[in-house]
Amino acid sequence: MASIGTGYDQSTSTFSPDGRIFQVEYAVKAVDTSGSTAIGVKCVDGVVLAVEKSLVSKMMVHNTHKRIFHLDEHIGMAVSGVQADARNVMNRGRGEATQYRSTYGDAIPGDVIATRLAGYMHLHTMYWWLRPFGTSVLIGSYDQDGPQLHDVDPSGLSYRHFAAAVGKAKTAAKSQLEKLPLSTLTCRQAVPELAKIMYSIHDDLKEKTFEIEISWVCEESGKKHTHIPADLLTSAVAAGKAAKEAEE
Amino acid sequence: MFAQPADDPRKNTLRPMVTGTSAIGIKYKGGVMVATDTIACYGNWIRYKDVQRIHAVSKDTLIAMNGEMSDYQKVLQILEQKRLAEYCVDDGSTQTSAELHSYLTRVMYQKRCKFDPLWNMLLVGGFRNGEAYLGYTDLYGTHFEDNFLATGLGMYMALPLMRNQWTPEMSEADARALLQMALKICYYRDTRASNKVQIARVDASGVHIDEPITLQGEWNHARFVEGGAKSGDGGW
Amino acid sequence: MFGMANDFTHREIMDPMSVMHTARQLGSASICDVDLSQPVSLGTSIMAVEFDGGVVCGADSRTSTGSYIANRVSDKITALDEQIYTMRSGSAADTQAVSDYVRYYLDMHRNQTQKPTAVKTAAKLVSMLLYENKSMLMGEMIVAGWDAHNGGQVYKCAMGGSLIRRPYSTGGSGSIFIAAHCEHTFRPGMTRQQAIDFVDNALRLAMASDGSSGGSVRKVVIDASGVERTYTGGVF
Numbered sequence: 019m020a021s022i023g024t025g026y027d028q029s030t031s032t033f034s035p036d037g038r039i040f041q042v043e044y045a046v047k048a049v050d051t052s053g054s055t056a057i058g059v060k061c062v063d064g065v066v067l068a069v070e071k072s073l074v075s076k077m078m079v080h081n082t083h084k085r086i087f088h089l090d091e092h093i094g095m096a097v098s099g100v101q102a103d104a105r106n107v108m109n110r111g112r113g114e115a116t117q118y119r120s121t122y123g124d125a126i127p128g129d130v131i132a133t134r135l136a137g138y139m140h141l142h143t144m145y146w147w148l149r150p151f152g153t154s155v156l157i158g159s160y161d162q163d164g165p166q167l168h169d170v171d172p173s174g175l176s177y178r179h180f181a182a183a184v185g186k187a188k189t190a191a192k193s194q195l196e197k198l199p200l201s202t203l204t205c206r207q208a209v210p211e212l213a214k215i216m217y218s219i220h221d222d223l224k225e226k227t228f229e230i231e232i233s234w235v236c237e238e239s240g241k242k243h244t245h246i247p248a249d250l251l252t253s254a255v256a257a258g259k260a261a262k263e264a265e266e
Numbered sequence: 267m268f269a270q271p272a273d274d275p276r277k278n279t280l281r282p283m284v285t286g287t288s289a290i291g292i293k294y295k296g297g298v299m300v301a302t303d304t305i306a307c308y309g310n311w312i313r314y315k316d317v318q319r320i321h322a323v324s325k326d327t328l329i330a331m332n333g334e335m336s337d338y339q340k341v342l343q344i345l346e347q348k349r350l351a352e353y354c355v356d357d358g359s360t361q362t363s364a365e366l367h368s369y370l371t372r373v374m375y376q377k378r379c380k381f382d383p384l385w386n387m388l389l390v391g392g393f394r395n396g397e398a399y400l401g402y403t404d405l406y407g408t409h410f411e412d413n414f415l416a417t418g419l420g421m422y423m424a425l426p427l428m429r430n431q432w433t434p435e436m437s438e439a440d441a442r443a444l445l446q447m448a449l450k451i452c453y454y455r456d457t458r459a460s461n462k463v464q465i466a467r468v469d470a471s472g473v474h475i476d477e478p479i480t481l482q483g484e485w486n487h488a489r490f491v492e493g494g495a496k497s498g499d500g501g502w
Numbered sequence: 503m504f505g506m507a508n509d510f511t512h513r514e515i516m517d518p519m520s521v522m523h524t525a526r527q528l529g530s531a532s533i534c535d536v537d538l539s540q541p542v543s544l545g546t547s548i549m550a551v552e553f554d555g556g557v558v559c560g561a562d563s564r565t566s567t568g569s570y571i572a573n574r575v576s577d578k579i580t581a582l583d584e585q586i587y588t589m590r591s592g593s594a595a596d597t598q599a600v601s602d603y604v605r606y607y608l609d610m611h612r613n614q615t616q617k618p619t620a621v622k623t624a625a626k627l628v629s630m631l632l633y634e635n636k637s638m639l640m641g642e643m644i645v646a647g648w649d650a651h652n653g654g655q656v657y658k659c660a661m662g663g664s665l666i667r668r669p670y671s672t673g674g675s676g677s678i679f680i681a682a683h684c685e686h687t688f689r690p691g692m693t694r695q696q697a698i699d700f701v702d703n704a705l706r707l708a709m710a711s712d713g714s715s716g717g718s719v720r721k722v723v724i725d726a727s728g729v730e731r732t733y734t735g736g737v738f
Contacts, residue, residue, distance in 0.1 A: 088354040112354055116347060122611065123626030123665075130615055162651050163617075245356075283662035306666075311678065314658075314666055315685075335664035336633050 031146040041150055042143050045172035048152035049099035054085060055185035055219060056096040057195065057212055058156040060167040064205045064236020065158030066246075067096040068212040070187075070220060073227045086233045086245070090115035092125050092160050094233050094243035098185030099153035099172075107155060107170075110138050128159025132168035132176045140174020154184035158243065160235045187219040194218065205236040209250055213258035218265065230255060282334040282385045284308050286319045287458040288420030289330035290448050291389040292432060293398040293413045294441035297469030298391040300330040301445045303453070304478050305460040312460065320466045322473040324349055326394050327363040328466055329370075332417040333386035333405065341384060344373060363392025367401035368409070375407025387417035393468040416448070419456045424448035438467065450481050545714015547676025547705055548578055548589035550646035550656045551688070552669050553697035556725025557646040557654040559587050560701035562676065562709050562737075563717035565594060574717045583608045585648045585724050586624045591674035592641030592661075600631050600641065621647040625657035625665055633663025644671045648724045670700075676708030676715035683707055698723065702734075709738040 026032060027040030034040060058067045069085040085104075086096045089111040097104035114134045118126035135157070142148045150172045157168045169184055170176040180200045183191035194215045198208070209232060216230050232251055235243040246254075284306050291300035302319040305312050319338075320330045323345040331338040345366065352360060361369075367390040377384050383405040392399040401411045414428040427448050436444070445465060453461045461483060466475040548561040561578035564571055580588050580601050586608070590597035604627045608619050625645040632639055645657045658671040670688055672680060684704050692700065701721060709715045719734045 084356075088356055091350060091353055112351075116350065119350075120343065120347065121627070121630070122623040124620060124623055127615060133614070162620075284660050284664050306664075308661070311681075313660075314668070316668075317666065334662060335660070335666070336629075336636070336662040339664055340633065 029146045030143045030148070030150060039143065039173075042173045045150035045152050046154075049154045049172065049184065050186055050188070052099045052152070053186055053225075054098045055183060055187040055191055055216070056085065056098045056154075056156050057181070057183040057191050057215060058096060058158055058167050058169075058179070059181045059195065059198065059200065059203065059208045059212065060158075060165055060179065061203045061205045061208050061236070062201075063165070063238070064160055064234055064241075065094075065165045065167050066205050066208045066212055066232065066234045066236075067094055067156055067158045068216060068230060068232045069096050069098070070216045071229055071231065072225045073229060084231065086231050088112075088243050089131060089157070090119075090125060091242050092235060093128065093131060094158045094235055096156040096158070096231075096233070097153055098155075100151070101153075103151040104153040104155065107135060107139065107151060107153060111135055111157075125161055127161045127163065128157065128166035128168060129178065131159065132157050132166075132170060132178070136170045136174050136176035139170055139172060143172070143174060156182055156184060158233075158235050160241045160243075165235065187221075190219045191215055205234050205238060206250075209234070209246060210254045210257040213254035214261040217258035217262040220262075230258070282337075284313065284335040285333055285458070286317065286331055286335060286338070287456055288416060288418040288424065288452050289319065289332045289387070289389050290416045290420050290424045290428075290445055290452075291330060291391050291400050291414065292428060292436070292441055292445065293400050293434075294436040294438055295434065296398075297393050297438060297441075297467050298398040298400050299438070299441045299445060299465060299467040300328065300389055300391045301449055301463055301465045302330050302332075303449065303460045303463045305458075305462070306335050307458045310457065312458075315460070315462070316478075318464065318475075320464060320475055322475065323366060324360055324363075324392075325472055326360075326468055327366050327390065327392040327399075328468060328473050328475070330389040330391070330466070331386055332388070332420075334384075337384040337386050338388075341370070341373070341386065341388065345370070362394055363390055363399040364401070366390060366392075367399070367403065367411075371403045371407050371409040374403050374405060378406050389415055389417065391466075391468055393470065396470070398468075419459070420448065420452050423451050423455055427451060438469070441467075446481060450483055453481060453483060545676065545712060546578060546591040546674030547672075547680075547708035547712060547715035548591055548644055548674050549672040549677070549684075549701055549704060550589060550644050550670065551692070551697045551700055552646075552654045552656050553692045553694050555654060556648050556694065556723060557656055558694075558697040558701045559589055559644075559646050559722040559724070560705050561589050561720050562705060562715040563720060564709075564715055566714050569713075571717075576717075577720060579720055579722045581605075582624050582645070583612065583619050583647070585618065585729060586621050587646055587722055587724065587729075588624075588628065589644045589646070589673065590641060591643070591677075593639070596639045597641040597643055600628060600639065600643065603631060604628050618649060620649045620651060621645065621655040621657065622652070622667075625655075625659060625667075629657075629659040629663050629665035632659055632661075636663050642673050644673050646671075646724070648726060650726075654725065672704070672708075674708075674715065676705075676712035679711040680704045680708045694723065694725070706737055 026034035030041040054071045056069045087108045089095050115126045139151050143150045154171045159166050167179050169182045181195040233245045289302045306314040306317045322328045385405050387404040390401040402415050414432045416424040449463045452459045461481040462478050464478045550559045559579050563575050565573040565576040582588050582605050588601050628643050642661050643659045648654050656671050658666045705719050716738045719737050721732045723730045
């Protein structure tokens, strides 16, 4: 952000002389500084999503700070960045899924909902009276054509991935995801791997307490998006902790 | 019960076209059971002969229909949308049969107040926490519960039977036998009814919708076979 | 008189032959006394059947306005998408408008999804339009086609807007004459040729008995490999 200011960073409706839209870049920055990372893997039998989140308060009721949401029965969304913005995107996603169902009589395909949410987020980079969303999301889906993983970022970009990471530690997470055998990995195998990645990218110096939330949409879950079973989460967390300790 | 399809449908927005006839339901010890036949009529023409008229709308609730098929499909769509919205909330709670029945009644009443009713009589059956639920709603938005219910012509033919024979201690087999008898009577006396019927139940293990079965009925009573040969006036 | 507010909804009556016919019935009365609210019924025989791997669509080619044949070689099998077709019965104008809309929606949908549309989706769009506008539309449509996920499928979008998937479906005024024949001769899991013969026989019978159906038999066979059209001229 070398050329901060100079009057061109106030609105998304004006390019800077060197062709940048600062507000969108700041929105991406907001995602990275927000403190959470979301990762996802497309496996042979489904998609696994995982989010690392810091515990805001010891007095908070467990499970009330969800960062993985259902958009429809077969679609999950893991979010990073500004939570309130993410919930707005989530609501839009649910609306799109409902509307598609009632019009076409079928479940919305993963690439369609990703494209529509990308369009929605892009819309918020086009007008001076709108602020871009400070959130990046991962969308895991399982439709007639099989499992798919997409990401959408504040600029409205969306890609389909074999594995993806968004948020604070996305770069570190991506380099670890690349090492996974993505063409043969199953969801069951991916769950502890994602937990290990979450533990290894977590910066213990900044915050001690954090939690992992993992969901999947796969053959085992009946092609429905659900949080993984409690025992699987417990063993995954144990694997993550063990790997972290072995590393140290 | 229902009007014939109008000569000029463009003049008349309030008419059923493709219809299903009676739906019947009873509570029994440990569950609730509903039944319909499996045909849909276009006027008097039995147009569709393999139609399902009972559907699960949640893990422990089902509805059975009577009346216009397209409106019933709309009802199913509305309830499916509701179920998915609830799935998305993801707080582990699901709506009870009583809540779904109440909601459905509001939908029906709202539509009728727009003079564009959903032309159905619906039974809502459910079972949760050891308690059976059986409710009724219709195109006016009527709302009530009972231990046994029937819609359409079944109100006239099945209900009296059930009033005589229903007891709170009925077993699943008793309930099935009573429903089959009621369906048989409807098949004997309702021109829009068929003997290919489907029975469904909700109990502690969830919703079960059985495959359709065919009821035989009694057609070989000695006096039936003999016919009018003795009295000679065509009746007997 | 033709400028009356309701002449749009009754535009078929503008056909000169039927106007003249009505005028003749009225004797010397002026043409201004023509009863514009008299609907014109359009007879048809249409059908579609699933076979192992695809569907066969069939239709007669007669469009009539009263007793006058307005078109003796009409094509009632309309493409909605590359491998999805619809057969129309009822008001020609209404069902053409519906299929035009659905074709437009499907074009948009395919543009967005970048892959072939499911037959079910096309059928859902047709039935949605028929349901939401049921007071204004008079028509029944069969939607048939092939998609990679569910193979050959036949859907009946019945009057009123209900949507029913069937192994075979018939429609139009001719269909009542062949209902029992079709029920008797239909076999599940027919081969391509058996399905073609089934449609051909049934349509010939319908055209033989229904004065509002006739002319030629058009058939469209849709399967994984594509679409094949046939035309048999002057059957009845």
